[in-house]
Amino acid sequence: MAGKxxxxxxxxxxxxxxxxxxxxxxxxxxxxxxxxxxxxxxGQLYKDAVANRWLIGAEIPAGVQNLMVEDAxxxxxxxxxxxxxxxxxxxxxxxxxxxxxxxxxxxxxxVVSNASANRWTEDVPMLVPEINYSxxxxxxxxxxxxGWDKGFIAVKPNCSLQTYMMPIHALIQAGYEIKRMVVxxxxxxxxxxxxxxxxxxxxxxxxxFIGGEEEKSEKEPLRIWGHIDEEKGEIVPATSPxxxxxxxxxxVLNGHTAAVFVKxxxxxxxxxxxxxxVNFKGPSYLTGCIVPVKILESHVYSLIGELAEDPLVxxxxxxxxxxxxxxxxxxxxxxxxxxxxxxxVKELGDALVREKKAMGESLMDEKAHAEHKAEYxxxxxxxxxxxxxxxxxxxxxxxEERLLEIRDYIR
Numbered sequence: 264m265a266g267k268x269x270x271x272x273x274x275x276x277x278x279x280x281x282x283x284x285x286x287x288x289x290x291x292x293x294x295x296x297x298x299x300x301x302x303x304x305x306g307q308l309y310k311d312a313v314a315n316r317w318l319i320g321a322e323i324p325a326g327v328q329n330l331m332v333e334d335a336x337x338x339x340x341x342x343x344x345x346x347x348x349x350x351x352x353x354x355x356x357x358x359x360x361x362x363x364x365x366x367x368x369x370x371x372x373x374v375v376s377n378a379s380a381n382r383w384t385e386d387v388p389m390l391v392p393e394i395n396y397s398x399x400x401x402x403x404x405x406x407x408x409x410g411w412d413k414g415f416i417a418v419k420p421n422c423s424l425q426t427y428m429m430p431i432h433a434l435i436q437a438g439y440e441i442k443r444m445v446v447x448x449x450x451x452x453x454x455x456x457x458x459x460x461x462x463x464x465x466x467x468x469x470x471x472f473i474g475g476e477e478e479k480s481e482k483e484p485l486r487i488w489g490h491i492d493e494e495k496g497e498i499v500p501a502t503s504p505x506x507x508x509x510x511x512x513x514x515v516l517n518g519h520t521a522a523v524f525v526k527x528x529x530x531x532x533x534x535x536x537x538x539x540x541v542n543f544k545g546p547s548y549l550t551g552c553i554v555p556v557k558i559l560e561s562h563v564y565s566l567i568g569e570l571a572e573d574p575l576v577x578x579x580x581x582x583x584x585x586x587x588x589x590x591x592x593x594x595x596x597x598x599x600x601x602x603x604x605x606x607x608v609k610e611l612g613d614a615l616v617r618e619k620k621a622m623g624e625s626l627m628d629e630k631a632h633a634e635h636k637a638e639y640x641x642x643x644x645x646x647x648x649x650x651x652x653x654x655x656x657x658x659x660x661x662x663e664e665r666l667l668e669i670r671d672y673i674r
Contacts, residue, residue, distance in 0.1 A: 271297030271344065273335050273367070274351035276304050276312050278453075279377055281319050283349050284309075288324040295327050297345040299335035307332050321590045338366040350376035368414030376418045382483065385497035389418050391425065394432045395487050404496025420487060421479040423448040423510065427521040428484060433543035435488075439531050441504040445524040446480060448508065451515040465514045476510035595655070595662045602651050611649065615642045 270287070274280040275298035287295050299305075304312040310328040317323055333340040341348060348367055352360045360380035367374050381387045386405040388398035402415045420428075427446070435441060450473060452465055488501040513520075531539075602608050618639040625631040646652050 267294040268292055268347075269294055269296040269345045271295070271299065271341055271348040271372075272351060273299050273348050273363075273374075274353055275309065275332065276300040276316070277351055277353050278318050279351035279353070281313065281317065283351055283377075284324060284327055285319045285321060287349075288326070295324075295330070297333065297341050297348070298327065298330050299333040299341065299348075302334050302336065304332045305334035321594075336363065338363070338370045338372070341367065341372055342370055345372070347373035347375065350374050350378055352376075352378050352380075364416050365409070368411050368416050369409070371411075371413040373414055374416045376416060378418070379421070379479070381416055381418050382420065382479075383486070384416070385495075387416050387418055388498065389420050389483065389486055391420060391428055391432075391487055393429060395489075398487075398489075398491065398498060401491050401496060401498055404491075408496065420483045421476070423450055423476065423519045423521060424480050424484055426519055427523045428487065430540055431484075431523065431525070432488075433540055434525075434531075434536065436543070437539035439536075439539070440528040441525055442528050443526040444504050444506045446506060446508040447522045448476070448480060448510045449513045449515070449520040449522075450476070450510060451517050451519055452512065453517050465512070468514065470512035471509070473510040473512055477508050480508035480510060481506045589665065591658070591661060591665055595658050598651065598655055598658065602655060605651055608646075608649060608651060611642055611646050615639065615646070618642060 267290075270293045272280050272283045272287075272295060275284060277300070280298075280300070284295060284298070287293050298309050300312065308328065309330045309332055310323055312332045313323065335352065350360075350364055350367075352363060354360050354363070357378075357380040360378050361384065364374045364376055364378070364381060382389050386401050386408055388395070388401050390396070390398060399417070402417070405415055406412070419425075424446075426448075431441070431444070482500070484506060485500040485502070486498060489499050490501075491497070492499050618635050621635040622632060622639060625635055647656075
């Protein structure tokens with residue numbers, strides 16, 4: 264995997280860490296070469312450390328299975344094994360996470376964190392790149408404050424607000440100043456991590472409060488829309504709009520939804536809003552950046568401006584790549600292959616064809632027709648209960664939904 268950036272995952276055995284491991288599988292830019300977790304997992308091969316608690320549903324990526332799990336508390340263990348780390352640390356105290364992430368940065372290893380511990384550290388950028396890419400400039404001050412050479416810390420925001428920040432930002436950039444936002448988030452159970460929410464709390468129910476989420480959803484957007492105080496080398500949050508949020512846990516496995524009510528200082532028309540959203544483009548400081556883009560199995564390095572010249576071709580290539588890597592579609596295709604090669608399924612299919620033909624030939628013989636019909640229905644029931652075919656039937660509606668999403672993306 265020459266040419267890829269070597270990365271590590273901290274908290275690699277937890278649910279978020281596992282998701283990192285899966286998302287980085289066959290990644291065009293990154294190769295996982297270092298995994299770290301709690302002392303109880305340290306010293307084991309990754310596949311053994313997660314053997315009874317792999318939660319993602321697909322196989323453990325082959326490239327990570329035989330990596331030795333290191334103790335995440337020993338930052339020096341990562342030196343020479345990776346160029347930066349993704350942090351999925353889950354510790355009882357946020358201060359412990361801050362100290363541990365700082366330990367890696369002090370060793371010259373940049374940290375990109377999914378944890379919330381550093382989101383309000385004044386010199387740590389909390390990034391949605393299309394909105395506040397310029398906040399990366401505070402990293403120079405961060406290094407100076409701590410005496411770090413190569414290491415630094417950057418974080419992502421709360422997952423729910425990422426669903427609505429971009430369209431709201433597009434409208435603000437278009438000149439439609441916003442006075443107030445009232446947000447209701449409907450958050451999936453996966454957002455609670457593992458073991459998540461007790462089933463008796465969630466089945467046929469909603470939980471109208473998620474501890475700490477409302478504060479994050481009300482304050483983090485203001486930090487993303489903030490600016491850098493160049494004298495202090497710190498990020499200063501914006502003071503508007505005023506945001507009120509209610510966060511609700513809903514019985515959905517994956518994916519958050521947000522309903523956002525917006526009050527503008529000057530009310531635009533529906534047509535104006537649609538036009539600005541449809542035509543929104545990323546900021547000019549991204550134009551001309553070299554970005555590696557994986558298209559099918561080859562690596563192509565292009566300029567963002569050049570990539571935008573033929574959006575339909577890009578969409579087609581994106582769809583081809585996404586379909587080839589989509590876990591649901593891969594599972595369905597693998598299952599279809601198993602069905603085609605299964606002798607018992609073939610036997611049932613051949614018997615069904617024979618009985619259907621016999622039913623047509625025995626229409627003039629009431630007794631024989633009834634016997635063939637009964638046998639035909641018996642075979643149908645057997646096919647319905649066949650493990651492979653039953654599994655396929657369960658997946659069909661999910662696959663159809665996924666294909667509709669892809670169709671809508673192309674449109």
